[in-house]
Amino acid sequence: MRRRIFLRGAIAVAIGLGAYWLATEPSIVHGDVVTRPAHAPDLANGQIVFNAGGCASCHAVPDQPDRLKLGGGLAIPSPFGTFYAPNISPHESDGIGRWTEADFVTAVRTGISPRGTHYFPAFPYTSYAHAKVADIEDLFAYLKTLAPVSGKVRDHDVPFPFNVRRNVGVWKLLFFDSTPFMADAAHSAQWNRGAYLVNGLGHCAECHSPRNVLGGIKSAQRFAGGPNPEGKGWVPNITQKGLSDWSAKDIDYFLRTGQTPDGDSAGGSMVRVIKNTSQLPEADTAAIAEYVKSLPPVEGPPKPPKKAEEEAGEPKQDK
Incomplete structure (x- = not known):
């Protein structure tokens, strides 16, 4: 009897872990990016997207006057720990200089890194998900025109269990709505x-x-x-x-x-x-x-x- 109960419990745990693993699996490739034709970037629009998205507010190096010096490092406190904005300058090793356009669009619109891991939602991809792919592509092209900034940003200071990125997959199931923006014909x-x-x-x-x-x-x-x-x-x-x-x-x-x-x-x-x-x-x-x-x-x-x-x-x- 005890053996039967143990086996049932083990099976239930295995099923639960399997469901958790499947539910929290990041999707590495964003379909509507890889199926799009080559994009001719509009740098002027990329600059507008940069300003509308508030990129400099978090990613500019703190305590210096140049808002286009995107070496990151800003501390972002939260009830779950302190996050540190990353370097998004086109630096080859410390920033996003080696990212592809698809890497960038996937990160911004789905909260998934080029390595295939979830970003914490301190990065507001829950809103950026509603942005047009072309706008994010233009933003990427604009960022590549800025000066590279050296320097790795420190790791987030987030305690267990909030530091387990896999758990963000559960959070996304609960709160992440990636429905594209639809214009309302009743308004101008x-x-x-x-x-x-x-x-x-x-x-x-x-x-x-x-x-x-x-x-x-x-x-x-x-x-x-x-x-x-x-x-x-x-x-x-x-x-x-x-x-x-x-x-x-x-x-x-x-x-x-x-x-x-x-x-x-x-x-x-x-x-x-x-x-x-x-x-x-x-x-x-x-x-x-x-x-x-x-x-x-x-x-x-x-x-x-x-x-x-x-x-x-x-x-x-x-x-």
Whole structure:
């Protein structure tokens, strides 16, 4: 009897491990990349994608003025440990200089490395997955025009079991939606451009949404603000619950200058964001503004007393 129970238990464990292994297996090749014809890169668009995607915010070498020096190293705190942004300069050994276009598109849109391992979702591929392949190809071409930066970035400081990359496969099954962006015919071309930038390249929801205990965005409170995912402060609600007093022109002006309607300025991590959005074409900041202004009001999680928490990313007067 005991032997039978043991055998059944061993079989159940084997089946469970097999299911776990299959469910968390990274897909190394991204099909819609390898089947595409050769792409003629548009470097001007690649630069727009670079700025819309906020690449410099995380990957520029900290504490130096050149936002195109993409040697990485920025510490990104989280409830699961501290992640360090990698070197994405075209350096042959320390950056992505040896990557192929397919390697890059697969990494950005699926969160899978050229070695076939999962990236941690501190890399916002959950949003980048909605970007057009051509845009990511143009970004790759643009990155290759920048100066290579030497220097390996240190390993992430993430404790067990969160440091097991295979477990990210389970997380992806729960929270990773790679559905391509689809334009909404009920809205204007400008609104759709804004929706594409906000939900894809701009990855605004990654910071402006509360998360559950596993680190997944709470879809019912998307864009409704919450605790800063980097662990300090509070990120504002950018639905009409939080921005009802702002016009689309106010939002547009803020994205281009960092100045609020009453003359104050952005603070916290939003300062880095403004450095990116201020480089975008005015048509794109206007599109983002139109889309954000259209977000219906959503009640976010309750905020702690302002004296206890410094606001992150809100205008200074709201701190």
